[in-house]
Amino acid sequence: MGRHPKSDVLHRCLAKAIDFLIVAILYQLPFSGSRYGAVFYLLISDGFREGQSVGKRLLGLRMVCEGGPTRLFRASILRNLSFAIGLVLMAVPIVGRFFMLLIICTEGCIVLGNPKGIRIGDRLAQSQVMDCIVRGSEQV
Secondary structure, three states: OOOOOOOOHHHHHHHHHHHHHHHHHHHHOOOOOHHHHHHHHHHHHHHOOOOOOHHHHHHOEEEEEOOHHHHHHHHHHHHHHHHHHHHHHOOOHHHHHHHHHHHHHHHHHHHHHOOOOOOHHHHHHOEEEEEOOEEOOEEO
16 A cells, blocks of 8 residues: 555544544434444444545545455554544543554654554554545546
């Protein structure tokens, strides 16, 4: 993986923030199983629409993975597993929030420092986030 140029980091952060907002809304719904729905969305969100979660679609990003489009949901689960574990641990007041903050900071620093923007989740899933806006004959 890592064949594509590094995507815009600000766009990636905003896309993930939108997805986390959706997760937070689902997590807080007063219905039985809403927390499971939030974890489920977080895990599979990058598998929709050719590798685009709601946030990625709005910001012009997509996830690509080894094995092509047939492996998108598998890759989405692998790349978001650490965030899902953090979300499950949020039920433990202090420990859960600390763990989630640690995951977000670690993955964010890795995205910033990696020349292709590949984070730990991307390595596990053999995936990469790329811009899908086409300008002229060049894909950015």
